[in-house]
Amino acid sequence: MGVSRRSYAAQRGVSEAAVRKAIATGRITTLPDGTIDPDRADAEWGAQTDPAKQRGQHARQMGAETAAGTARATATKPVPQAALKAVADTLRDAGTDPGGAEASGGEVSFLRARMANEVLKAQTAKVRLEKMKAEVIDxxxxxxxxxxxxxxxxxxxxxxxxxxxxxxxxxxxxxxxxxxxxxxxxxxxxxxxxxxxxxxxx
Incomplete structure (x- = not known):
């Protein structure tokens, strides 16, 4: 026998409505008696959810682990200056202050790197759209x-x-x-x- 939906929501750090929605959409499954196995539900939730869209205490824990991993990786293997410059240049082109990433001892936050990635995706989409418009005949x-x-x-x-x-x-x-x-x-x-x-x- 597992735990109730309310108990699982409290353990995971999300609302009970979010748990109900996850069950309804098949993201997590319940036991035959309708209760929830927390370990299995956590594994199912994580496997079927985009990490960028995770919320609640579990998501914050994942974020902290990711940040810690990034810090460890930075400490053991410095980020190349070319990569730091690319992030800074991308953010600067988008009108965002790069925050002195190049001058911060070779460190760049995961948030800024992800922001630069989103900017690049938006710029790529814009170029594709302009090309499509040029190919469309009035x-x-x-x-x-x-x-x-x-x-x-x-x-x-x-x-x-x-x-x-x-x-x-x-x-x-x-x-x-x-x-x-x-x-x-x-x-x-x-x-x-x-x-x-x-x-x-x-």
């Missing part, structure tokens, strides 16, 4: 350009019979004026058929 502008191109193409064809009728008539031995009229008639009929084509820009 429908009204595209329609106007297609219409203008088609009109110029039509005008060029309508001006073609007067320019070639005389030469064609001479080669065929027929009346030049009649040749131009025939070409113009058939050409206009052909252009009328082409005008029936509908362009859909979706």
């Amino acid at each position: 429908r009204a502008r595209a329609t106007a350009m297609v219409f203008d191109l088609a009109r110029r193409e039509r005008d060029a064809w309508l001006n073609w019979p007067p320019r070639v009728a005389a030469n064609m008539a001479a080669e065929l031995g027929v009346d030049a004026h009649r040749m131009e009229q025939v070409l113009d008639t058939y050409l206009r009929a052909h252009l009328a058929e082409m005008a029936e084509v509908k362009i859909e820009l979706r």
Whole structure:
């Protein structure tokens, strides 16, 4: 037999509503009698929750352990100056005071490193969005350009019979004026058929 939801909430340092929600969403499971095994629930909660979104006493404990681990790692293996400078430059570009990370003996807080990471992700997303906007075609502008191109193409064809009728008539031995009229008639009929084509820009 385990503990009640209220007892587990108090042990974990979260609200009873948070425990109920975790059970309802399948993040943690209860024992057959409806009670909670604290050890199993802690393991399930930790395995199915983003550490960045942890709350309560358990989350604070994890944060303290992470900070302690970072401090130990810093003490045993100094953070490269290039990495410190990258964090400081990123925060400075975002309009945030880097806090003298480069001048603090080679130490940089986990919070500032994470802040720099979030800034970089936001900047990357912005670049991608700008690229996508550049690749998107404005429908009204595209329609106007297609219409203008088609009109110029039509005008060029309508001006073609007067320019070639005389030469064609001479080669065929027929009346030049009649040749131009025939070409113009058939050409206009052909252009009328082409005008029936509908362009859909979706």
